[in-house]
Amino acid sequence: MSILIIVLLIALAALFAQFGSNYYTQVKVMRRFFKNKGSAPEDYLERTSLEKDINYLSVFSHGTLDVYTANDAAAPQPVILWVHGGGYVGGDKSCVKSWAHVIAADLHAAVFSINYCLSPDQHYPAPILQLDEALDFIMTNRERFNLDTDKIFIGGDSAGAQIASQYAALVCNAELQDTMKIKPKISRRNLRGIILCCGFYNSDTVIRSRFPAIKTFMWAYTNEKKLRNYSRKDELSTVKHVTENYCDTYLTCGDADPFIHQAHEMINALNAANVSSEIYLPKVKGKKLGHEYQFLVGTPEADTALKKAVDFIAERI
Numbered sequence: 001m002s003i004l005i006i007v008l009l010i011a012l013a014a015l016f017a018q019f020g021s022n023y024y025t026q027v028k029v030m031r032r033f034f035k036n037k038g039s040a041p042e043d044y045l046e047r048t049s050l051e052k053d054i055n056y057l058s059v060f061s062h063g064t065l066d067v068y069t070a071n072d073a074a075a076p077q078p079v080i081l082w083v084h085g086g087g088y089v090g091g092d093k094s095c096v097k098s099w100a101h102v103i104a105a106d107l108h109a110a111v112f113s114i115n116y117c118l119s120p121d122q123h124y125p126a127p128i129l130q131l132d133e134a135l136d137f138i139m140t141n142r143e144r145f146n147l148d149t150d151k152i153f154i155g156g157d158s159a160g161a162q163i164a165s166q167y168a169a170l171v172c173n174a175e176l177q178d179t180m181k182i183k184p185k186i187s188r189r190n191l192r193g194i195i196l197c198c199g200f201y202n203s204d205t206v207i208r209s210r211f212p213a214i215k216t217f218m219w220a221y222t223n224e225k226k227l228r229n230y231s232r233k234d235e236l237s238t239v240k241h242v243t244e245n246y247c248d249t250y251l252t253c254g255d256a257d258p259f260i261h262q263a264h265e266m267i268n269a270l271n272a273a274n275v276s277s278e279i280y281l282p283k284v285k286g287k288k289l290g291h292e293y294q295f296l297v298g299t300p301e302a303d304t305a306l307k308k309a310v311d312f313i314a315e316r317i
Helices: 002-019 023-033 042-047 093-107 126-140 159-172 174-180 214-222 260-272 300-314
Strands: 048-055 064-070 077-083 110-114 147-157 191-197 249-252 277-280
Touching (some): 042 048, 042 093, 048 093, 064 093, 077 093, 077 126, 077 159, 093 110, 093 147, 093 300, 110 126, 126 159, 159 174, 159 191, 249 300, 260 277
Parallel strands (some): 077 147
Antiparallel strands (some): 064 110
């Protein structure tokens, strides 16, 4: 699956060369390539329930979420909120389904996966604000969903990992709150940890990653053709906002992912701030693990990534 994604991205890059700088056309083409990835084992599907398309009362578009719960959950459940990938221009809340059923069943946790407005229809910081709206909805409806909102985890993949990591920095860093003029709906006390899969964390170096179509993604999100000219660029760089107060972090990335150097930058920032972290950067002889490898449940590396994520959460609830 990872090889397939790389092939698709290369094909997209070649296709974009034909369109030149027509970013809107590129985005329309790109959205066709974001497909759901993987599926949970059948026994986990039988042990869990899924409630879809719940309106979390956003002021922006696409403000719906899905919630996965264990059929035998009794005590108030910890919360895992997931932010999907898709280069800010595509993707869907169902992308995490291969993990969500397993996490919900094994941990008796409620996994909320959100949709958010897509770019370039709307721009930064709308998804950050929507993540906050979704958490506000979850906090307000804790009794409806039988939740323990003192045990919240946030996760994301690809662009969703960038959004999730930045939101965690916002919760944990008062200076960033002042800069962005946002007071999060949850506090550091609520946030037990963050799960980051195949994301980017430094806007100064992300263009050099040569991730296919990265310039298009960043234009769509920021409405600025040259990211270096974007006045709010530093807000997007989680590595610049990690302090000793940043939450515990689980981070994974494939060795053939163009964002692997971004993963190392984030790891260095976590280590410099003495933040507790669990890192999984699988490297298998004769095998390349590309972007979003972790959602192909059933492959050894994806299964290990999921088990490590489950263990990371379990140790903190």
